[in-house]
Amino acid sequence: MAKIPAVGLGTWKLWCTYHEPSLVKVACKKSLKALKLDYLDLYLMHWPMGFQPGEEDVPLDLSGIVIPSDTSFLKTWEAMEDLVIKGLVKDIGVSNFNHEQLESLLNKSDLKFKPITNQIECHPYLTQKNLISFCKARDVSVTAYRPLGGSREGTDLLNNPTIRRIANHYNKSCAQILIRFQIQRDLIVIPKSTNPKRIQENIQVFDFELTENHMDEIMSLNRNLRLATFPTTESHKDYPFHIDF
Ligand SMILES: NC(=O)c1ccc[n+]([C@@H]2O[C@H](COP(=O)([O-])OP(=O)(O)OC[C@H]3O[C@@H](n4cnc5c(N)ncnc54)[C@H](OP(=O)(O)O)[C@@H]3O)[C@@H](O)[C@H]2O)c1
Structure with missing residues (x-):
């Protein structure tokens, strides 16, 4: 056998x-x-x-x-x-x-x-x-x-105005921008969702590229906020x- x-x-x-x-x-x-x-x-x-x-x-x-x-x-x-x-x-x-x-x-x-x-x-x-x-x-x-700011602590990352504006520019969701941002920094990124539609959405991040200016803008949101x-x-x-x- x-x-x-x-x-x-x-x-x-x-x-x-x-x-x-x-x-x-x-x-x-x-x-x-x-x-x-x-x-x-x-x-x-x-x-x-x-x-x-x-x-x-x-x-x-x-x-x-x-x-x-x-x-x-x-x-x-x-x-x-x-x-x-x-x-x-x-x-x-x-x-x-x-x-x-x-x-x-x-x-x-x-x-x-x-x-x-x-x-x-x-x-x-x-x-x-x-x-x-x-x-x-x-x-x-x-x-x-x-990478999305989690849920329980309730950060507003998924509704942040800068992220939302950039998301609208690429016709993508805020979650996709947050994930793509980390990919372009050469990081491994592990968003979590229990929702099949959002799991699909979170994978659709390889068909666009954030410009250097957009990357810098997102980087400038840093406030050393540890959750x-x-x-x-x-x-x-x-x-x-x-x-x-
Ligand atoms: N090493 C450590 O100490 C440590 C600590 C914390 C977390 N982690 C790991 O990190 C991973 C993710 O962390 P996390 O779950 O804390 O935070 P997260 O991935 O930043 O956020 C998860 C939250 O975002 C929501 N979400 C996911 N995709 C979304 C989308 N496309 N649009 C809107 N909302 C969306 C989820 O809700 P739904 O489920 O309803 O979609 C959930 O409430 C997990 O694998 C976890 O194990 C590791």
Whole structure:
């Protein structure tokens, strides 16, 4: 009987309560089982911060502050490298790492695999110019998350007058302008929609090109507005957003 080929797909993330090196493989195998896959194409460390392992995704103390683990993301990374060696994942990367954290990972003397990407919040209100230049200079791709400004926090990006004017100029939607903007910055961009019509719309972004002037105009909307701040973790030793870069 022919061997059934290994089935793999997609990107998944290692959550903060699984940063203990001994738990990294446990978490990965749990995800593979839930997804009914043999391997993942890409596995990301979701945050540089480790939390106390257990049932709670975000374990809090009585004052509502996250309970950290004493892990280091460098050690967690080593356990993720083992996943590549064992064939459970094809590539590994990070998410929400600041430039210093990324630098310390890249400078690791026994680094076996470089992070293939840094997945960071990025949209016209948080353009991340410096961090993106930093990643590109070190040959780490950048994945722009929350490119439309998300939903719950209710930014007005999808109704921003500048974006709307530019959208009208190209006869495109505001979402398409926001996605195309990131593509022209050579970023990987991951808009999310649960609506089939909008999913279709979000793919129709390869039949036009924003002019340099329009790109500059969108860039000038930056106001360093971070939506995913994760306030309960601000006192964590590895909280990534204290550094303004
Ligand atoms: N690494 C991290 O820490 C991190 C953090 C946050 C998010 N992410 C990832 O980033 C991706 C996207 O982030 P996100 O969902 O927070 O934000 P987003 O993609 O910027 O925004 C999603 C919102 O936009 C709406 N939308 C999508 N397409 C639209 C369109 N064409 N027109 C109008 N509205 C549209 C969606 O509503 P409908 O569903 O109703 O269309 C939803 O409310 C996800 O894959 C997520 O996992 C990663």
